[in-house]
Amino acid sequence: MVARPNIHVKSKVAIVGAGLTLFRRRMLETPRELAWEAARMALEQAGLTLRDIDCVVVGSAPDAFDGVHMKGEYLADGAGGIGRPTVRVFVGGGTGVFVPIAAWWHVASGLCRSVLAVAEEKMSPAHPHPQGVFAYIWDPILERPLGPNLIWIFALEMRRYMYKCNVPKETIAKVSVKNKRNALDHPAAQAAAKITVEDVLKSEVLVWPVQRLDISPVSDGAAALVMVNENEARRVTDSPVWVEGVGWTLDNTHWYNRELAYPRYVNYAARMAYKMAGIERPWKEIDVAEPYDPFDYKELHHIEGLMLARRCEAPKLLEEGWFDRDGELPTSPSGGLLGVGNPIAAAGLMKVAEIFWQLRYEAGARQVKKPVHKGVAQAWGDLMQAATVVVLGV
Amino acid sequence: MGEPRLPGTYLKEKEMYQLPGIVEHRPDAKYSFSAGQAVSRFLEGLKQGRILGKRCPRCGRVYVPPRSYCEYCFAPTAEWVEVSGEGEVNTAVVSYISTFRERLEEPEIIAVIRLYAPGYTGKKDEYEFPGIFHKLCGVKPEDVMSGRVIGMRVRPRWKPPERRVGSITDIECFEPVEG
């Protein structure tokens, strides 16, 4: 493992603008248009134009969703990549938080002064149902013949977590209740709602223990960030938000050959990012977090992986209101994927954007109650394998 | 966030399919995957009703399903080992939907089976273990929900030899070991 704090890094990297489209089940705009809308908004917030951008990093999860092979090339013009060094990075569902990580090294290397980081996802073109697309994520020889549904693996993981940590479904459902409630204040939100634990428990059972309201919805949407070096940051804004640490890890493909109750890959990625940021006690030093929550139990799982709670302790803290917007350590104040929606890569980048807005006190009704100086955003992907972590600070 | 009104135009399902000029495209993407050295032999074994794995000469980990290399030591795996197929249910769920999210008439029980392997300590809290992802039969959904199946001893129920083709589905499912 690389074991150095970021004082060795050539150039400090700041986020100076963020943009977001609505997240919705079906959108009129093409993927390129969605990317453009988010990119334009991020540039506007930074007070820059495309001319000021040196390089572009594009992120989008499986090509099969938009139904476009080489999707990075397809999105290039909408993302502002024409005539520029443009690259698409990909770590499955973790891509959204990975886009700013790749953008970070574009700037930190000294090669680019300014980078537009864009994530887009359009899941609506696939029919009869986008879940069919997930048939192709499995090992073609050892898993696909069983006719798996994507939700199987999450259900298996959730069941294992419930078993190892002795967590009832009622507790896990509270994540869904919290995030959907938080999302009521988010202008992009698709699935914001005032619901109760009973609503979750009464919703359609898909793959027990996973029910309809345990899952984030299928969405279209895009998000973008403008990231610049220190000189540029000081020139364009009085309130840059610094990328203090980045980390990512990929675990092995054979998810059924390891313990699922604890996400060690999240832990490894978090340690890498914290080390870089000089954070030794994340549970004390992190003020606000956006852990990845495509399923409600995932937020608890990831809180533990991020070392914001001890193993099996997250459910208890959740019950105490620790993670509420006015709690000790607010998590998913945006409303997360459960509330705002889940256009995969765009949803991850939305989480980084939320921490950016929180640290600038620009989150409006979503602003957490406690004072904030440092925040962490995290996403997860692949077959319970990929973790991407970004630590931001002011 | 400055703008309360974000860009994007929402469509209802009916509206989407009524858009002028909507292009329908059915992908024509077909592949024939090479299983490779390790998995080919594993599939051959299934055809004969045997479950094969490979052992890493350096760390001693047993891989079921087999790999040609140890992912932790980055060394080629050498020795083949055969496991009985018996093991314990690590986690299990009840699926009410198909791959394409249609409702199933009969729910299926899906599980991760942690296999007993020779020379493997089998200690309860090991993070890694030889295992298989498959279906369970002979247990009820209630047993999954109550947690009774977790830790249950199971073994493969094989298809009759003449119906085996060298696929993971040569095992029909895993069923409880009586007694």
Add this chain to the structure above:
Amino acid sequence: MRVALVSMGWSGFRPSVEELSFREMMFEAAMRAYEQAGIDPRRDVDAFISCQEDFWEGIAITDEFAPEPIGGVLRPTLTVAGEFLQGLAQAYMMVKTGYFDVVVVESHAKPSDVESMRGVFEMAFDPLYLRPLKAPNPHFLAGLMASAFMARSGVDREHLAMVAVKNKSNGLYNPRASHSARITLSDVLDSEPVVDPLTRYEIAPFSDAAVVAVVASEEAARRLTDTPVWIDGVGWSTEAGTGSMAWHDLGSMPSMRMAATMAASMAGISSIMRDTSFAEVEDRYSFAELMAAEEALTGDALEAARMLENGDFDRDGYYPVNPSGGSLAMGVAFEATGGARLLEAYLRLLGGGEEVEAGAERALVLSWRGIPTRTSMAVILSL
């Protein structure tokens, strides 16, 4: 701080590698690279980059299969949904941040696993403008490009054929060039065009292959090898999105020029032709080599054609272009194609292997992602 290639490994480069899965091919290539560098990937590598695209693999989220075969399990491993050389550029930047010492870049291709190549290419075409055309052969775009290139530049049909003759015979000296042949100009010109004006000799076939490179900081490189090959510059550029091909000029490829200029300026050289001794460039279609020579080397297509005709681009010429035989002889290996160009330039610079002469000191590597993209990458290597 300079950045170096410490070692490179490969596997395959045959039309069909049936006995190995793509994962086993990755493992073989990685083993070779790590052995040469004398490193243990589980301990000595700070990050791993795999370059691949879902539809080439037939797996959605192919990233899932990236870590195990290259030693990247539980380590910082990522996928670049792009070309090997784009991945190399990421590795270059990661090392330049000062935070990573050793980064591994991998790419592989198993086109022999793809049963419906036409259908897969079609998925890359814009769904609204190009797919409804139902083109019977995806290479039609390359045919249009070749015609537009000739019409704009005045380069002759024969010049395109000469590229095929040169590269197919160069490959006879390269053990990785399975598609080599001793052919004549009339073999090419007299055969039926596949997509007018390109004949089957001028469209590179596919190969199964895997390529792995170990990239390191100057300090680490000096520790690991006596013969680092320096990455003096990298460049990559996208000139148009695949959704706007219908309006794009097909007869030239500015992204090649932009990528080469970026790499050259990073390397501090003003004339690539003068300051490098040979080039491994894009040639998955015959015309592409002349286009690459124009955009990156001569600035003038007719000049490039004249040099080709004079034998200047031959293996033993004044400025060898694709002395390895290029993609026409080695085959297109999806996103590893640029990696193959880099591998050949790397080996030639080292003078390693009986088929390669030593003596060259600096080389240009240039690749394009192929149809329907307008993305190109360039690297300047030096000994």
